[in-house]
Amino acid sequence: MKYILSGHVYWNDVQTLIQVFFPNLHYYETDTPQAEGLTVESRWNGTCAEAVLYENGVEKSSASFPGEENSEKEAKRCIKGALYHLLSKETGFYPQWGILTGVRPAKLANGLLKDGMTEEAAFQYLTEKYLVSPQKAKLMLQVGKEEQRILDSCGKDEVSLYIGIPFCPTRCLYCSFTAYPFSRYAKRVDAYLDALTKELTAIRHLMGGKRMRSIYIGGGTPTTLNEEQLKRLLHHVAQTFPLERDMEYTVEAGRPDTITREKLEIIKAYGADRISINPQTMNDHTLALVGRKHTAAQVEEIFHLAREAGHNNINMDLILGLPEEKPADVKRTMERIAALQPDNLTVHTLAVKRASRLKEELENFVLTQAGVLEEMLAIAAEGAGNMGMHPYYMYRQKNMVGNFENVGYCLPGKEGIYNVQIMEEKQTIFAAGAGGTTKMVEPATDRIERAFNVKSVEDYIARIDEMIARKEALAEKLGGRI
């Protein structure tokens, strides 16, 4: 897909919005309308944006969007607004998020309320200036307020911690995480844990007098570790970061095919108070299609085992828009989930991520249409509501099918603080393990600085001292103001 910029240089905004309407193509800037196919031109004259669509070199349609001032922010808003009007008119697709393409919509809603806008004024602002649908504007404000309430419950002297276990039994079709096949790395897991425990000890020193607010062990799938390895890791965590009052402690058990009764008991014994058991769908045909080597019945069996082991805060992840799924499949999934009565439910929309097998094999799959996904999202939201849950955090990703969102629902009092902190970026979150990104936040200014860990397991093991030194350098740069 080709596009022309006239009077401005904001190619990223133009490309991002075109992508919403014409996903998964290659996008190129050009000077003149192409003789064959579609070309979009985006113009800005300092007060008004215009978007023009050419078909086979001939102007087909146009739309304009007036601005209120000549600033970069306003130019970008109007440029996207004109493109939205043009492309929705041409395709008949009216994306519910309007021209919002950022990953943290609730943060924007929160910002408006904090700036002193009333809810009504913020609603009007989002629907009129950003063309967000009334339904999504309402969701943004509801989640924004919830996130703020949770942020207010956290102190300025607190930090959080992410621990990454980058192994999985098999790779799911849609996965872009740092996740390596456990069988291939089995001999390196102990060396990985050596490096990881060393990094955790170093993080403890960097925390100084700060309080640990939440720990999240994710991945990959942490429960790919065998019982002994899991015990070794959790023992080190318990020694290094003793459980404190109100500390939230999550282990993402994840794939049911990696979970055993003993692992559930070990997790409980070491004080983790939240776990995830992630079905993604309760449809066996889809599970096989996306490369998950477990059945829906196994999910149910493990869920009951977890309750027996005393886990009373269990999250379940779902993905809507998986290949070949219909709204009726989502309805069946929700019925089986409702029978289990989890405490948290995270509803994702499928995203075609760059590093995924799905992206490579895209021609073999038919992606769900936006209208159908809307129906699926409504089924999931209604199901969560019927279970007594409310939405409390939300984020969006690039290349989500239908350009929708991921929403975390929970029963009252079962909100995951880590989930909100990672979205709102108001607290320092240390990250240990291959592929982890430490974000240090200076509370006085909200300035964020990042330290990255290498992704490869071998590099991580070999260069662990360098990973630690990167964090130490960052902490020194911020002078302990984290």
Ligand code: SF4
């Ligand atoms: S379980 Fe999660 S991390 Fe592992 S391969 Fe599947 S999507 Fe990736």
